[in-house]
Amino acid sequence: MSIAFENVGFSFGKKKVFDGFSLKIQDGARVALMGESGSGKSTLLRLAAGLLAPQTGRVSGVPERVGFVFQESRLIPQLTALENVLLVLDGVPDARETAQALLTELGLGAELDALPASLSGGMARRVALARAVAYPSPLLLLDEAFTGLDEATRRAAAEVVLHRSEGRTILAATHSEEEAALLGAEIVRLGR
Amino acid sequence: MTSTISRSKRWLRTVCAAAVWLALWQILSMIIGLELLLPSPISTVTRLFELACTGTFWGAVGRSLLNILAGWLLGALAGGLLALATNASAAVRALFRPIMSVVKATPVASFVMLAFVWIRSARLPTFCTFLMVLPVVWTNIHEGLGSADAGLLEMARAFRLRRSAVWRTIRLPALLPHIFGAVRVSLGFAWKAGVAAEVIAHAGRSIGGSLYDAKLYLNTADVFAWTAVTIILSVLLEHVCAALMDRASRRLGAAADVKEATAA
Structure with a gap:
């Protein structure tokens, strides 16, 4: 089932973010949302995740489970990198193996037992990526997911994400056309 | 080293x-x-040892501990439960906030005078301690419940984490420093308010009651000795409490620095 934004309107107080916005995303499609800061990219991702409800119009086809990389890493500080990933895999078979493999593929094999405070910004980002990718869901939402990674790491991480998310719909908010290209995503530009 | x-x-x-x-x-x-006006530290300590050799002394200490700890426990329990209710409902919050402000601002002496009409004087110290502790615990825990990191809570919603997991990993670590603060501050309050209530209520064989008797018979060395007992017990209680909280925080993995670490 495709995700559809139909005439969606949304404001934060008096600040209008969307007015009559429509977009249809086919199952398994990869879409990169681009636009300047404040154009509503993150809001759109939250609407797609069901974290926000549209004030007018409707959003349909939002799956029950959604993997989300937020703009900030949002890791639980007292849990290790591995535990942060395992936290969202409650009841998933072979959760530990999956989480370990994914973190290792993302170059964090030596940091499995590290606490977020001891990780660099880029490492924390990759733990957040692993958490979202490992989460069994048909939709993956990436909000500036590769920010803070150097070019080589970014490429490698994008490859892991694509490899591990075959058949999944990916909706990414980004400022970088290169990042959109790495994901092989169709670009949708949002205006203010 | x-x-x-x-x-x-x-x-x-x-x-x-x-x-x-x-x-x-x-x-x-x-x-x-003039020992009557200002007894020396030596005579105070001597008197303290003399008192400590009597059964009456330990009876008074035990009675005060019982009075005050009972009031503190009841106040902490009620404050915690009330904080849960006021955090869950804006209407309950609106209803209780002014009451808590009034209770917080009312002096112990006023409570004792008012409560004299309703309660037996033996129960007064417990009741006054309860009233002093209630708003302190409520304020701290109410704030603590609202202090969980909003970003982490949104992450938990996105990944549909179980309620128990959200409490264990996000809400409790944010709440623990507030609980510890509430315990520490309210224990100090409880002790002062409890002894003051015992003095005003002439609560028989208790620390406050003994202080009153000592003052009545112009036994200044006894006043100093009983005051020293109050201070020693207060410090001891605070230390025991701090050690217990330290152990609990280590066991529960308390993260007072939730926000800092998340930002990192």
Whole structure:
């Protein structure tokens, strides 16, 4: 089932973010949302995740489970990198193996037992990526997911994400056309 | 090694400061030369030891501990439950906020006078301690419940984490420092309010009651000795409580620095 934004309107107080916005995303499609800061990219991702409800119009086809990389890493500080990933895999078979493999593929094999405070910004980002990718869901939402990674790491991480998310719909908010290209995503530009 | 040295230095400094104040007290007492007005530290300590050798003394200490800890426990429990209710509902919050402000601002003496009409004087210290502790615990826990990191809570919603997991990993670590703060502050309050209530209510064989009797018979050395008992017990309770909280925080993995670590 495709995700559809139909005439969606949304404001934060008096600040209008969307007015009559429509977009249809086919199952398994990869879409990169681009636009300047404040154009509503993150809001759109939250609407797609069901974290926000549209004030007018409707959003349909939002799956029950959604993997989300937020703009900030949002890791639980007292849990290790591995535990942060395992936290969202409650009841998933072979959760530990999956989480370990994914973190290792993302170059964090030596940091499995590290606490977020001891990780660099880029490492924390990759733990957040692993958490979202490992989460069994048909939709993956990436909000500036590769920010803070150097070019080589970014490429490698994008490859892991694509490899591990075959058949999944990916909706990414980004400022970088290169990042959109790495994901092989169709670009949708949002205006203010 | 360095921390041991600095700890022993700090300890030495504390002992020196205490010695200076004790010496000043002794000199002042000698200048006045009237034990009735200002007993010397030596006579206070002597009297304290004399009292400690009697069964009455331990009975009074036990009675006060019971009075105050019962009031503190009831106040902490009620404050915690009320905080859960006011955090869950804006209407309950609106209803209780002004009451809590009034209770917080009312002096112990007023409560004792009012409560005299309704309650037996033996129960007064417990009741007053309860009233003093309730708003302190409520304020801290209410704030703590609202202090969980909004970003982490949104992450938990996105990944549909179980309620128990959200409490264990996000809400409780944010709440623990507030609980510890509430316990520490309210224990100090409880002790002062409880003893004050015992004095005003003439609560028989208790620390406050003994203080009242000592004052009544112009036994100033006894007043000082009982005051010393109050201070010693308060400090002891605070230390025991701090040690217990430290152990609990280590076991529960308390993260007072939730926000800092998340930002990192």
